[in-house]
Amino acid sequence: MDIEKDGYAPVxxxxxxxxxxAVNPIGQRSLxxxxxxxxxxxxxxxxxxxxxxxxxxxxxxxxxxxxxxxLGDYFIDKFEVTNRxxxxxISAGGYLKKEYWKxxxxxxxxxxxxxxxxxxxxxxxxxxxxxxxxxxxxxKGKGDYPATDVSWYEAAAYAAFRGKQLPTVFQWxxxxxxxxxxxxxxxxxxxxxxxxxxxxxxxxESTGTAPVDRFGFGVSPYGAYNMAGNVAExxxxxxxxxxxxxxxxxxxxxxxxxxxxxxxxxxxxxRLGFRCVLNTSHxxxxxxxxxxxxxxxxxxAASSEANFQTWVSHYRYDKMPLDAKIxxxxxxxxxxxxxxxxxxAKGQPTIAYLYLPKNSKPPFQxxxxxxxxxxxxxxxxxxxxxxxxxxxxxxxRAVFAVVLEGYVERKWPSDxxxxxxxxRYRDQVVSWVTDIRLGLDxxxxxxxxxxxxxxxxxxxxxxxxxxxxxxPRYRSVVFVGIGLPKLWVNAIPEANPINFAPHIHAxxxxxxGRFDESNPLKSExxxxxxxxxxxxxxxxxxxxxxxxxxxxxxxVNAWLDTTxxxxxxxx
Numbered sequence: 001m002d003i004e005k006d007g008y009a010p011v012x013x014x015x016x017x018x019x020x021x022a023v024n025p026i027g028q029r030s031l032x033x034x035x036x037x038x039x040x041x042x043x044x045x046x047x048x049x050x051x052x053x054x055x056x057x058x059x060x061x062x063x064x065x066x067x068x069x070x071l072g073d074y075f076i077d078k079f080e081v082t083n084r085x086x087x088x089x090i091s092a093g094g095y096l097k098k099e100y101w102k103x104x105x106x107x108x109x110x111x112x113x114x115x116x117x118x119x120x121x122x123x124x125x126x127x128x129x130x131x132x133x134x135x136x137x138x139x140k141g142k143g144d145y146p147a148t149d150v151s152w153y154e155a156a157a158y159a160a161f162r163g164k165q166l167p168t169v170f171q172w173x174x175x176x177x178x179x180x181x182x183x184x185x186x187x188x189x190x191x192x193x194x195x196x197x198x199x200x201x202x203x204x205e206s207t208g209t210a211p212v213d214r215f216g217f218g219v220s221p222y223g224a225y226n227m228a229g230n231v232a233e234x235x236x237x238x239x240x241x242x243x244x245x246x247x248x249x250x251x252x253x254x255x256x257x258x259x260x261x262x263x264x265x266x267x268x269x270x271r272l273g274f275r276c277v278l279n280t281s282h283x284x285x286x287x288x289x290x291x292x293x294x295x296x297x298x299x300x301a302a303s304s305e306a307n308f309q310t311w312v313s314h315y316r317y318d319k320m321p322l323d324a325k326i327x328x329x330x331x332x333x334x335x336x337x338x339x340x341x342x343x344x345a346k347g348q349p350t351i352a353y354l355y356l357p358k359n360s361k362p363p364f365q366x367x368x369x370x371x372x373x374x375x376x377x378x379x380x381x382x383x384x385x386x387x388x389x390x391x392x393x394x395x396x397r398a399v400f401a402v403v404l405e406g407y408v409e410r411k412w413p414s415d416x417x418x419x420x421x422x423x424r425y426r427d428q429v430v431s432w433v434t435d436i437r438l439g440l441d442x443x444x445x446x447x448x449x450x451x452x453x454x455x456x457x458x459x460x461x462x463x464x465x466x467x468x469x470x471x472p473r474y475r476s477v478v479f480v481g482i483g484l485p486k487l488w489v490n491a492i493p494e495a496n497p498i499n500f501a502p503h504i505h506a507x508x509x510x511x512x513g514r515f516d517e518s519n520p521l522k523s524e525x526x527x528x529x530x531x532x533x534x535x536x537x538x539x540x541x542x543x544x545x546x547x548x549x550x551x552x553x554x555x556v557n558a559w560l561d562t563t564x565x566x567x568x569x570x571x
Contacts, residue, residue, distance in 0.1 A: 048075035049223040059181045062259035064292045069170040072283025076175045077275035079212035083138035086147035095128035100157040144211040146231045146273035152243040152265040155234045155274040164276035166236040170288030176227035189220040193377040202229035203250045228257040231273035240294035253374040261517030295523035302502040311494045315470045317434045345434035351403035360396030361568040363450035369401040372460035391553045396567035402439045420491040429495040453564040466500035476563035477508040483524025501531040508536040509559045518545045
């Protein structure tokens with residue numbers, strides 16, 4: 001903020017304002033100034049922004065602790081560390097000077113020597129540097145892109161080279177959201193995810209990183225760029241044998257901004273980078289650099305068949321005239337996309353999208369797709385399908401997805417019922433499931449769909465993981481990034497996926513990241529897997545919440561070839 005331009009002072013200064021961004025019951029925001037602190041611009045280090053200290057409590061939905069940390073004033077990098085900046089570290093002998101490497105090297109519980117550790121931190125030519133570099137150089141034209149493919153140890157050494165450190169989770173979160181409370185991940189640095197325009201504010205759900213000074217409309221309240229998206233960022237705190245990461249990456253959905261990951265110190269990825277902090281001279285204490293323990297691993301008992309039959313009775317519905325219409329057709333070289341309307345559970349028109357492949361023969365096998373949480377906030381169903389499932393259409397299977405009440409294209413008539421213990425929530429789930437099943441009824445009217453070969457495919461949305469227990473027409477089930485967060489323990493029994501999971505009869509594939517930031521493997525995914533009956537399979541990949549397409553597509557296609565049979569090719 002330019003105070004001189006705005007008439008507040010006769011000299012140029014930077015300003016830091018702490019705001020209480022209250023969210024009222026109907027989702028409107030009010031910005032209430034709490035305090036302001038002025039810092040002379042000449043005292044702000046280059047390419048940093050000032051953040052005032054004070055007691056800070058994590059407010060993200062994925063917060064790791066309820067404890068508070070006492071923060072001193074600090075400066076955080078305005079931008080993620082770039083390739084060009086990281087090359088300066090290499091050129092200055094950063095990998096040869098032990099004084100920058102301040103932490104013991106621990107890998108798989110074993111302490112490594114300096115020489116052993118340095119042997120792991122090499123580029124494609126075997127020279128010290130990020131894993132994706134060649135001959136200690138970054139790809140041409142990528143100097144202003146974030147440095148990625150570096151481990152936590154390398155990020156910490158770079159920070160020491162600059163006279164800084166990695167941010168604690170408390171420092172990182174305050175700089176990114178100024179204490180704005182999170183409502184199931186809705187809050188991003190600039191406001192609510194549901195306000196739209198995310199593609200102009202952050203680099204999510206894309207094909208790679210962007211320059212660090214891109215997305216000026218998405219800066220944090222203190223002026224830091226790309227704290228949401230572009231790359232997830234290493235933090236100083238240790239957690240369960242690894243180190244905390246934050247912010248979400250270019251490959252993630254926006255709600256990952258509210259989650260915190262934990263990756264081993266030797267892990268590196270093109271989705272993971274970092275920025276640094278500089279504590280002021282009067283800062284005391286560790287700035288919240290506490291170690292976080294591993295999550296508790298619950299064990300759930302399988303529900304009885306008698307109880308299940310009582311709960312599932314709530315999902316009975318009357319067959320009715322669907323009055324189905326194809327209201328829009330979009331043709332591409334790879335598929336025909338039909339937008340369909342039919343009579344839904346509440347007597348209102350329900351929207352669905354059907355993707356028909358052009359390289360296979362009807363009747364088509366079909367993937368019945370359930371998008372993740374961002375479908376309620378920022379992504380349309382076609383955007384979700386074409387982001388994650390387009391390779392499956394090109395592989396010859398049709399994809400069908402219902403636009404449920406609350407999705408971007410069917411906004412809620414009122415506030416969302418988040419109380420999972422309420423009858424209101426149960427009734428909403430029953431309505432969702434009925435709309436999904438009516439969609440299957442519609443598919444049975446078409447002679448170009450093989451209704452005996454339909455797979456259920458749910459990405460991250462645990463709420464609807466109960467559908468294949470209720471609906472017997474699925475011949476295969478795929479869960480990607482699905483787990484059982486602790487909140488389900490108190491959910492109403494008739495809409496609780498813990499109770500329904502043991503009663504899914506179709507073959508089940510769970511695909512899950514070893515370091516999933518949103519639904520941790522050990523504490524949430526494996527307890528779900530243990531509830532599932534055979535036949536089932538758990539595939540774990542070395543990554544976070546969203547699997548790369550080159551990982552997920554071959555695994556899922558092979559699974560569907562086995563459970564549904566091979567696709568009938570046109571050519």
